Each structure stands twice: as structure tokens, then as C-alpha cells.
Amino acid sequence: MTDPAPLDAAAARARVAEFVAAHDPRTTDPAAFLGARFDAGLAWVHFPEGAGGLGAPRALQPTIDAEFARLGAAPVQREGLVIGLGMAAPTILAFGTPAQRYRYLRPLYTGEEVWCQLFSEPGAGSDLAALGTRAVRDGDSWILNGQKVWTSLAHRARWAILIARTDPDLPKHRGISYFICDMHSPGVEVRPLRQLTGEAEFNEVYLTDVRIADSQRLGEPGEGWRVAQTTLMNERVSIAGHAEPREGGVIALVTELWRTRPELRTPGLHDTLLRLWVDAEAARLTKERLRQQLAAGQPGPEGSAAKLSFARINQEVAGLELDLLGGEGLTYDDWSFRRPAGIPFAERVPGFHYLRTKGNSIEGGTSEILRTIIAERVLGLPAEPRTDKDTAWKDLPR
Amino acid sequence: MSADPVPADLDLLYDDVEEGLRASVRSLLADRCPWSAVLERVETDAPTDVALWKELAAMGVAGLPVPERLGGAGATLRETAVAAEELGRAVAPVPFLGSAVLATTALLAAGGEAADGALARLASGEVSAALAVPLATAPDTPFPQTVRYAPGAPGSTSSPDSPADGRAASGTLTGEVGGVADASTAGILVVPAVGADGPGLYLVEADSSVRLPVTSLDLTRPLATVRFDGAAARPVATGPAAADALHTALVSGAAVLASEQLGVAEWALTTTVDYLKTRYQFGRPVGSFQAVKHRLADLWVAVSQARAVARNAASAAVHGGPEAALDAALAQAFVSDTAVLAAEEAVQLHGGIGFTWEHPTHLYLKRAKADALALGSADRHRMTIARLADLPPAQWEA
Numbered sequence: 001m002t003d004p005a006p007l008d009a010a011a012a013r014a015r016v017a018e019f020v021a022a023h024d025p026r027t028t029d030p031a032a033f034l035g036a037r038f039d040a041g042l043a044w045v046h047f048p049e050g051a052g053g054l055g056a057p058r059a060l061q062p063t064i065d066a067e068f069a070r071l072g073a074a075p076v077q078r079e080g081l082v083i084g085l086g087m088a089a090p091t092i093l094a095f096g097t098p099a100q101r102y103r104y105l106r107p108l109y110t111g112e113e114v115w116c117q118l119f120s121e122p123g124a125g126s127d128l129a130a131l132g133t134r135a136v137r138d139g140d141s142w143i144l145n146g147q148k149v150w151t152s153l154a155h156r157a158r159w160a161i162l163i164a165r166t167d168p169d170l171p172k173h174r175g176i177s178y179f180i181c182d183m184h185s186p187g188v189e190v191r192p193l194r195q196l197t198g199e200a201e202f203n204e205v206y207l208t209d210v211r212i213a214d215s216q217r218l219g220e221p222g223e224g225w226r227v228a229q230t231t232l233m234n235e236r237v238s239i240a241g242h243a244e245p246r247e248g249g250v251i252a253l254v255t256e257l258w259r260t261r262p263e264l265r266t267p268g269l270h271d272t273l274l275r276l277w278v279d280a281e282a283a284r285l286t287k288e289r290l291r292q293q294l295a296a297g298q299p300g301p302e303g304s305a306a307k308l309s310f311a312r313i314n315q316e317v318a319g320l321e322l323d324l325l326g327g328e329g330l331t332y333d334d335w336s337f338r339r340p341a342g343i344p345f346a347e348r349v350p351g352f353h354y355l356r357t358k359g360n361s362i363e364g365g366t367s368e369i370l371r372t373i374i375a376e377r378v379l380g381l382p383a384e385p386r387t388d389k390d391t392a393w394k395d396l397p398r
Numbered sequence: 399m400s401a402d403p404v405p406a407d408l409d410l411l412y413d414d415v416e417e418g419l420r421a422s423v424r425s426l427l428a429d430r431c432p433w434s435a436v437l438e439r440v441e442t443d444a445p446t447d448v449a450l451w452k453e454l455a456a457m458g459v460a461g462l463p464v465p466e467r468l469g470g471a472g473a474t475l476r477e478t479a480v481a482a483e484e485l486g487r488a489v490a491p492v493p494f495l496g497s498a499v500l501a502t503t504a505l506l507a508a509g510g511e512a513a514d515g516a517l518a519r520l521a522s523g524e525v526s527a528a529l530a531v532p533l534a535t536a537p538d539t540p541f542p543q544t545v546r547y548a549p550g551a552p553g554s555t556s557s558p559d560s561p562a563d564g565r566a567a568s569g570t571l572t573g574e575v576g577g578v579a580d581a582s583t584a585g586i587l588v589v590p591a592v593g594a595d596g597p598g599l600y601l602v603e604a605d606s607s608v609r610l611p612v613t614s615l616d617l618t619r620p621l622a623t624v625r626f627d628g629a630a631a632r633p634v635a636t637g638p639a640a641a642d643a644l645h646t647a648l649v650s651g652a653a654v655l656a657s658e659q660l661g662v663a664e665w666a667l668t669t670t671v672d673y674l675k676t677r678y679q680f681g682r683p684v685g686s687f688q689a690v691k692h693r694l695a696d697l698w699v700a701v702s703q704a705r706a707v708a709r710n711a712a713s714a715a716v717h718g719g720p721e722a723a724l725d726a727a728l729a730q731a732f733v734s735d736t737a738v739l740a741a742e743e744a745v746q747l748h749g750g751i752g753f754t755w756e757h758p759t760h761l762y763l764k765r766a767k768a769d770a771l772a773l774g775s776a777d778r779h780r781m782t783i784a785r786l787a788d789l790p791p792a793q794w795e796a
């Protein structure tokens with residue numbers, strides 16, 4: 001605001017160096033370090049001052065992240081923060097009031113407050129706009145009733161981004177409003193939902209007469225679908241600040257096995273391995289090209305493809321890993337109904353890899369829906385005729 | 399044109415110089431090489447458009463990687479790859495691959511006075527050249543053995559022509575090579591041959607050989623059988639240097655060919671998408687049917703990946719070395735399949751019209767399939783990957 005000179009890469013690096021000199025990453029408490037980084041505007045540089053940024057070009061963020069890493073302050077795997085960092089933060093930035101930004105962004109960034117996403121419902125998944133959780137105005141607040149499902153992290157979350165129906169008489173996209181929900185409010189009940197891995201990463205969330213202050217609304221009443229678009233746009237493969245090396249992804253699970261266990265090799269699996277290696281490299285280079293486009297300030301539409309490719313590659317790698325292992329693949333670590341213990345994916349048993357990656361083509365928008373999005377938004381192909389767009393939500397068949 | 403090194407962190411993009419080159423090549427081709435003209439020409443006995451080649455040469459396209467001191471553009475294989483993309487997009491019947499890529503990179507790798515003399519003639523467009531190997535030759539094929547070199551002046555039975563640089567011949571070539579691309583219109587042949595001292599790379603004036611055109615699958619890239627009966631020849635490289643120069647040429651060719659294939663794939667995708675937006679059946683654009691949309695979305699993802707992979711191979715080819723060979727193999731393994739799929743989808747999704755001679759799609763199908771076989775099939779390149787990325791095949795235990 002006071003400094004009109006735009007920040008360039010050299011100046012950004014200098015700021016990072018200055019910051020790290022003042023806050024030694026080896027001796028500063030990690031949360032305090034992140035808090036200070038937020039206050040210095042180096043959390044997400046394109047956010048405004050006071051909201052963790054400097055109002056600088058977004059393209060500088062990879063430079064900043066790389067410089068932090070170079071100076072020994074690489075972000076540790078911030079497990080549990082994906083929804084807050086990836087979805088809640090950009091939405092709060094785009095639609096939040098200054099007071100909302102001030103309240104939520106800093107603890108979200110430092111990891112002191114975990115977020116979850118209360119979007120999907122039993123009757124509304126791909127067709128999210130069909131959701132039926134009701135929010136009814138009551139003076140300065142809203143009263144919510146309904147059920148959400150597949151909610152990852154709900155059991156650890158302090159806050160949720162939530163969409164609910166505020167006007168059932170309007171067509172479905174128009175009667176939705178967007179809220180920030182306190183997961184500690186009375187009437188919020190979180191029940192673990194066990195998935196096919198045996199664990200419960202996600203939950204069912206029952207909302208019974210939950211009261212949310214109107215000051216917790218993001219965007220205007222009835223504008224929730226538009227706000228949710230911002231959230232969903234950001235729900236895609238995050239782009240790293242640095243180039244990933246060859247075999248940097250899940251493909252390493254099978255290349256390592258192939259190199260170290262010659263007795264497992266067969267001609268057919270060799271062909272499968274080489275095809276997957278090629279596909280994994282193609283996906284890696286595409287992601288790298290996307291990163292370069294962002295760095296050069298010319299973002300391309302390839303982002304929507306990344307999740308589609310990685311879902312397929314992850315699943316095929318995990319399938320090949322079991323095929324290679326044969327009898328050794330017949331065992332599993334633990335079927336007990338429990339919360340995930342935070343063990344990194346690569347360190348889990350191959351059976352877990354196989355099962356967990358099945359979710360990759362469902363979570364965050366199914367592969368079928370992503371293909372439709374690419375066809376319509378990137379290729380400009382016409383939408384299918386629809387009967388649900390102009391009908392009042394309450395009259396839709398279900 | 400500048401040959402400034404592209405920063406490694408932006409090497410998958412196109413820079414302004416490359417975009418400028420693309421625009422000029424594209425506009426010349428739009429003017430001089432519409433598909434209808436290509437279709438008409440390929441059934442005559444002069445399928446190669448020599449006049450167009452001279453115009454492209456005047457723009458620098460005949461000698462992009464040739465140094466300026468030899469009359470070339472002083473650019474790199476990255477710019478060469480951009481030209482290849484545009485020529486592929488137009489299925490232009492010009493000797494770019496044989497002359498400006500394969501023969502040129504062989505001569506550049508060989509170096510020396512004789513090679514320089516030939517490069518100057520190629521870059522100016524005075525003549526074109528061909529590399530006398532079967533077009534299907536993969537980079538890691540053993541050095542060809544079908545042509546023999548014998549030292550000593552050509553006998554009275556051989557051609558009276560002097561060798562390519564106008565000096566006295568040092569020996570003669572005898573033998574035959576099948577399936578050589580761009581040989582019929584070439585003025586100069588670059589010929590791998592073996593003599594008493596091992597492998598060598600030789601320059602021959604093309605009209606001192608016998609060239610028998612064969613009917614090629616790809617109408618836009620003529621092939622010929624080339625026979626030498628004691629043709630006057632001058633060495634440009636001998637021994638390991640000759641084998642290295644040939645290998646470099648084939649690796650560079652494979653890398654640049656991937657960009658040509660990308661151009662073919664982009665044409666097929668774009669043309670098909672455009673057609674399906676306007677073709678109505680069942681009262682709606684065919685492109686609004688999901689079964690069709692999802693196929694096109696998958697194709698778009700593959701073409702986006704092909705772009706990253708082809709750019710990566712071109713950048714790697716500029717630097718050479720073992721990484722270049724691996725990246726070229728990766729590009730061929732991925733982009734060959736993508737271009738063939740794109741062309742096959744184009745035929746299928748155009749319906750009956752796509753099966754006719756009077757529609758351009760078959761030109762692209764033939765180019766795509768022939769390109770997939772050129773310089774080694776995708777499977778052959780996966781074997782190269784197995785070797786270079788240390789993913790060895792299964793061994794039978796004795």
C-alpha cells in the first residue's frame with residue numbers, strides 16, 4: 001500500500017533471507033515461525049498485507065517457498081491442513097470481510113486450527129447443488145438442520161466451510177448460502193465413517209438446530225454456489241514450488257521394487273511397468289510445465305487435467321505393486337476400525353496403497369465429472385440438455 | 399534468431415522468438431499449403447513441394463540449428479521442434495525431417511570442412527539432403543551394414559560426378575538402403591557405410607546413386623530405395639565418431655519428430671472438436687453427448703501431456719548426452735501413441751465423412767501411423783527406456 005514498487009524475485013528472496021536471519025528455523029517453535037512468516041506477508045504473497053501476503057504477484061510464491069527451503073525452513077508435511085490451506089483460505093480471501101480474514105487466516109496458516117469441508121451430503125455428491133441441509137434465518141443468526149457425509153478431518157476440525165439451502169423455492173443453484181461453522185457448536189455431531197481400508201479418515205456429520213451467527217456468512221445470502229466455485233476451483237493438485245525429479249512420485253514404489261527384487265520380474269509386468277513409467281513421466285512433466293506457466297505469469301488450463309492423470313497413475317502403480325509382489329501382496333497390516341495414525345503413504349503396506357488410491361478418482365470431484373468439466377470449460381463442447389436447472393429445488397425428482 | 403540458452407526453469411514453454419517463428423511458418427503454410435493442395439499434390443509424380451521448401455528455406459527453416467557462419471539461423475533444436483510442430487499440423491510435404499533434421503544433425507555432429515560445406519548448401523535451400531537409413535531405424539540400432547565403403551578414386555564405371563563438396567572423392571560406396579525418407583528430391587545423401595576401417599559417414603551427390611521411389615503409407619512423406627554402385631563418396635566422420643554422429647542424428651530426429659507428432663495430434667483434436675460442435679444428430683450437437691465428450695477430454699489430457707513431453711525432449715536434445723537419449727525415447731514412447739490415438743479418434747468421430755478420400759483426416763492418420771513407426775516404434779523406445787532408466791527385462795533362470 002505504502003510501497004508502490006512491485007516486489008520482484010530478487011527482492012522476494014532478499015525478504016526471505018532477512019526473515020530467516022531474524023527467526024532461526026532451528027530454534028524457533030514451528031508454529032511461532034509460521035505465525036511470524038504470516039505476519040511478514042510471506043505466507044501467500046499474493047494475499048493483501050495483514051492477511052499473510054504483500055499484495056505481490058502470485059507467481060512469486062514458488063520463488064519464496066524455494067528460498068525458504070534452501071535456507072533450511074522447508075515446510076514440514078502439514079498433514080491435516082489441506083482443506084484449510086487449499087480451500088478455506090482462498091475462499092475467505094476472496095469473499096471474507098476484513099474481520100473474517102483477520103480472525104481465521106493466521107491460525108489456519110500456522111496449523112493451530114484445523115478446517116474441514118461440510119459440502120457433500122447423502123443425496124448430493126457430484127450434483128452438489130442439489131444439497132438439502134437447511135439454513136433458516138433467525139434474527140442475527142441462522143439455524144441449521146441436515147446431514148453431511150464423507151467429511152474428512154471433521155473429528156479434528158475447529159472450523160468448517162459449509163453450504164446449506166436457504167431458499168428451497170428457487171432453482172437449486174440460486175438458493176444456497178455459504179457459512180463458516182464452528183465444529184464445537186451445540187448440535188454438531190461427528191460420527192466416524194469407516195472406509196474400505198478399515199480406517200476412518202472421514203465422517204458423517206449431523207447438524208441439529210446448529211446456530212451460526214450471520215457474521216459467519218461468506219458472500220451474500222443465495223450467492224453460496226458462486227462462493228463454493230472458488231472453493232472447488234482450488235480443490236486440485238497443488239503445484240509445488242520446485243521441479244519434481246524423475247521418478248519423484250508414486251512410480252518410485254514399483255521402480256525400486258523392480259530394481260531390488262529381480263526374482264519378481266516377468267515379461268508382461270515389465271511391459272506394464274515401462275508403460276506406467278512413461279505415463280508417470282508425462283504427468284510429471286505436464287505438472288512441471290504448468291508450474292513454469294504459473295511462474296511465467298501465463299497460467300494454462302492443464303491444471304484440471306492433473307488430478308485426472310494422477311488418480312489413474314496412482315491406482316495403476318498400486319495395482320502393479322501387488323501384481324509384482326504376488327504372494328507377499330496377500331497380507332494386510334491392520335483392519336481394525338480406527339483413525340489414521342499419520343503414517344506416510346509410502347510407508348504403508350501395498351494392500352493399503354491399492355485400496356486407498358481407489359478414493360483418488362472419487363474425492364474432490366470424480367474422474368467422470370472432471371472429464372465433463374474439461375470437455376465443457378476447456379474444449380467448449382456444449383452442455384447436455386438439462387431439466388434440473390430452472391426447476392425450483394423443492395420440485396426436483398429425488 | 400538467437401541461440402540464447404533458455405533458463406532451465408522455463409524450458410518446457412515457448413519463448414517469444416519461438417512463437418514468432420511459429421507464426422511465420424504457420425502463415426506461410428496457411429497460404430501455400432492448404433490440405434486440399436497437399437491432397438492434390440501427393441497423387442502426382444512430384445509429391446514433394448520443392449518450391450515451398452525453397453520458401454521455407456528463405457525463412458531460415460532449412461537450417462535452423464546450422465550456425466550463422468554457414469548461412470544457417472544459428473538457432474537450436476528447440477526452434478527446430480517448433481517448426482516441426484507447424485509442419486506436422488499442415489502435413490506439409492517438404493523434406494524437413496530428412497534434410498533439416500536428420501542429415502543436418504548428422505553433419506553438425508560430424509563437423510569438419512566437408513560437413514560444413516554441405517551444411518551451407520542445405521541451409522541456403524540450394525539443395526536438400528537425406529540421411530540414408532531406413533526411416534524406421536531406432537536410435538539404438540547397431541550401425542548399418544548394408545553399404546560398403548572402398549577407398550580409392552571412383553572407377554570409370556561409376557558416376558563422373560564429384561562428391562558433395564566438389565572435391566575429389568576419397569572412395570566409393572556400394573550397396574543398398576530401403577525406406578529412406580526424402581531421398582528422391584535430395585541433392586546430397588549422408589550415408590552410413592562400413593569399410594575395412596569400420597564405420598564411416600559419407601557424403602554422396604544424390605544423382606550418383608540410383609533412387610527407386612516406393613509407394614509409401616504416408617502419402618506426404620515419400621520413401622525410396624537408394625542403391626550405390628561405386629558412387630563417389632567423401633568421408634565426414636570415421637570410426638566411433640561416425641557411429642556417434644549417426645546416433646546423435648537419430649536421437650535428435652526422434653526428439654524433433656515428437657513435436658511433429660504433437661502438431662498432427664493437435665490438428666486432429668481441434669478439427670474434431672470443431673466439427674462436433676456443429677454436427678447435429680438427435681436434435682443436438684453430437685459434441686454434447688457425454689460418451690463423445692469424455693473421449694475428447696481424455697484426448698485433450700493426452701495432447702497436453704504430449705506437449706510437455708515433446709518440449710522436454712527438444713530441450714534435452716539441445717544439451718545432448720545420455721539424458722537426451724532417454725528423453726527422446728520417452729517422447730517417442732508417449733507421443734507416438736497419442737498422435738495415433740488422436741488421428742484414429744478423428745476418423746471415428748467424423749463418421750462417414752472421415753472415411754473419405756476427400757476429407758483431410760486420412761492424410762493425418764497416415765502421417766500419424768507412419769511417424770509412430772519412424773525412428774523406432776513406441777515399444778522399441780520403451781526397451782530403450784528399460785536400458786537407460788535401469789529397468790531391466792526379466793531373465794530366465796537357467
Ligand SMILES: Cc1cc2nc3c(=O)[nH]c(=O)nc-3n(C[C@H](O)[C@H](O)[C@H](O)COP(=O)(O)OP(=O)(O)OC[C@H]3O[C@@H](n4cnc5c(N)ncnc54)[C@H](O)[C@@H]3O)c2cc1C
Pocket residue numbers: 116117118119120122124125126127149150151152153202359362363364365366367368369688
Ligand atoms: C476419501 C474421500 C474423502 C472425501 N472428503 C470429502 C470432504 O472432506 N468433504 C466433502 O464435502 N466431501 C468429501 N468427499 C465426497 C466426494 O466429494 C464425493 O464422494 C464425490 O463428489 C462423489 O459424490 P457421490 O459420492 O455422491 O457420488 P455420485 O455423485 O452419486 O456418483 C456416483 C457415480 O456416478 C458418476 N456420475 C455422477 N454424475 C454423473 C454425470 N453427470 N455424468 C457421468 N457420471 C456421473 C460418478 O462419477 C460416480 O462414478 C470425499 C470422498 C472420498 C472418497
